[in-house]
Amino acid sequence: MSAILTEGVIKVEGTCKTCDHCTSVCPTGAITGLLGQKHKIEFKKCLNCGQCLINCPFGRIGEVSMMDQVKAAMKDPNKYVVVQEAPAVRVALGEPFGMPVGTNVKGKMHAALRQLGFKQVYDTEFTADLTIMEEGTELINRVYNAVGAVKDEHAGPLPQFTSCCPAWIRYAEINYPKILPYLSSAKSPQQMFGAVAKTYAAQKLGVDPAKMYVVSVMPCTAKKYECERPEFISSGYKDVDAVITTRELADWIKESGIDFVNLKDEEADKLIGSSTGAATIFGVTGGVMEAALRTAYEILSGQTLPAVEFKSVRGRKPVREASVDIPIKALGGKPLTVNVAIVTGTKYAAPLIEDVLAGRSPYHFIEVMNCPGGCINGGGQPIRHDAY
Amino acid sequence: MSDVKGKVLKHGDSTRTMHWVHLLCFIILGLTGIGFYWEIGFIENIFGGGANASLVHRWAGVVFLAGPLLYIFFNFNRFARFMDTISHITKDDVGWLKVMGGYLPFIKVDQVPPQDKYNAGQKMLGWLIIIGCLLMILTGFPMWLWRDAVPAVFLSLCYNVHFWTAIILILLVGGHFFLAAIHPKSRVEFSSMMLDGYIDAEISAHHNEKWFKELKQDA
Amino acid sequence: MTLFSESGGITRRQFFKGSGILLVSAVITGIFAKIGFDASAASDEYINKRIAAMYTLDEKMTLRKSHLNPEIAQIYKDFLSPGEVKPLTEKSERLLHTKYGKDIPALIEELKKPHEPGAQPGANHAA
Secondary structure, X not given: OOHHHHHOOXXXXXXXXXXXXXXXXXXXXXXXXXXXXXXXXXXXOOOOOOHHHHHOOOOOEEEOOOHHHHHHXXXXXXXXXXXXXXXXXXXXXXXXXXXXXXXXXXXHHHHHHHHHOOOEEOOHHHHHHHHHHHHHHHHHHHHHHHHOOOOOOOOOOOOEEOOOOHHHHHHHHHHOHHHHHHEOOEOOHHHHHHHHHHHHHHHHHOOOHHHEEEEEEEOOOHHHHHHHOOOOOOOOOOOOOEEEEHHHHHHHHHHOOOOHHHOXXXXXXXXXXXXXXXXXXHHOOOHHHHHHHHHXXXXXXXXXXXXXXXXXXXXXXXXXXXXXXXEEHHHOOEEEEEEEEEEEOHHHHHHHHHHHHOOOOOOOEEEEEOOOOOHHHOOOOOOXXXXX | OOOOOOEEEOOOHHHHXXXXXXXXXXXXXXXXXXXXXXXXXXXXXXXXXXXXXXXXXXXXXXHHHHHHHHHHHHOHHHHHHHHHHHHOOOHHHHHHHHHHHHOXXXXXXXXXXOOOOOOXXXXXXXHHHHHHHHXXXXXXXXXXXXXXXXXXXXXXXXXHHHHHHHHHHHHHHHHHHXXXXXXXXXXXXXXXXXXXXXXXXXXXXHHOHHHXXXXXXXX | OOEEEOOOXXXXXXXXXXXXXXXXXXXXXXXXXXXXXXXXXXXXXXXXHHHHHHHHHHHHOOOOOHHHOHHHHHHHHHHHOOOOOOOOOHHHHHHHEOOOHHHXXXXXXXXXXXXXXXXXXXXXXXX
């Protein structure tokens, strides 16, 4: 049993300065300790989200690293190492190299990964699109079932919750097991990627999937926990072998002497590497919702969207709601008002969950992201010290 | 002027009380601060653990701020006179500083320029203590009351300023204590702040000449 | 014995010095508080900038809707739902969907069984 699964990803170091700032950023109160006392993380409650890590004023919180395994796999002639990167990585990877915050380094990121020696440089955005297809269709089925248009015993209840954030999944499993049936059954893009890489891609590439080693570059520390989960073996192997964070990738690029800032842009490899704008915005709070709405609207209505953007789901407020009228082709064009909610910051999900369990939730679809602002502010992202 | 007889009331009741309160707070603050910062077992044990030491530290900090504020409120005149004295820097003060009042063994001096109620060294110390205490209070309260609200970078700034100011203040107060209580030439002033408030007129007439000239006499 | 003491009142200059230092302290406190507020605002700004960068990336892309991604159509037609684009087939359920909480042990047992005839070589070598 992996140490990550038994002990967690995030560790407070012994030299905690007892300032007690972290307890306020922890979404679940998993950190024990009073002001003046060394703080500790209670693994049984910890979501592995890493918010405490990026907010510790003294950098005294660390994470388990899988870099050694990744480097060993790169050196192993028997391994065919491929990589995927989350949307949120590409607007933050430039920061450790002195680039202004929010610079888009998508092309340089792909180029750097090739130089590091990955055999295929794919893109998690591909499976983000796949997630929309699967999860969007699942939602449509649940809605049809709920409004009586189609009878489907397998369809889940409404509202449907998104399921791409592993910290949110763990929160639900620990605190609200009764809400689990409402979660989408779709895996996260990271995990979908591992499954299709070792089946579909391996087949197309002519690579023995037993030799394929899938690495994932994520803005998130909880993804390290996610990849270790014992149920993620759909491909017949461990779907995602290792996860490294944006910070760890930046360090690795520096160690390798790659001149990141001056790299020429490169594209991801074809097959499971191409992506859309909908996939890109997965890294932002409201992004999964908007991506899902773009597809759901067109599939349900059979029409092209008049405007591609759904600005009503965007923003920084911890809980936001919106309503979208979608004409349903299967009901002769009758409009259905779809009510959605977006939560950024797991601690804000509790009231909505309570409403759902009490049967008084007005929503059809709820997006929950653990990190304030979305994955772009994840526990694996470069740490900022801006004061002015 | 060895023919001057009598006693001078240098520091009144409220001043001495405030000084004692502040002094005791400073000791508690320093001890608890060092105790839970460096995790020194026996200090933490006095208070019952790091969390308790931190609790005592914070409330001592409240008294540390409240004491002087109350003093200023009830004794504005004395406070105003004090501020006036320590901000009044003349050639005499500069002259005193050049020889460090003759307190240093390696600087030989026959005569020191005439001084105010506080000599030039004490004036400097007064300013450093005021600035130091202000910094400690300004950085201390956010770390306690607003540790959830302020960003991490501001918190670490507060911690660093608080720590280094503490080191400097402890050194200054150490020196102040040495001169006030131990050095044979200067500890004559001890009882004027720590006990009954009086000092021999002969000493004041010599050491604080400019001030002495303005005092009124009661037979 | 002669007792010497200070006279009680204060001069105008002393009044101004006393008030002055209190005022300066208040100003310094105010400046420090402002530094705190500015730092609070600035320390959050990076999130907005990263978010803006993501939306800008979206705007610049030619394809902005998941169902229009040609590689997505390809993976469905070639692999997940041969011949058509149809989510939620049995193959998709196995590869792309999961279960939570107490349903996981049964899922693991299910996944350890061979998938179907003609499955990938080595499909039994679960983690």
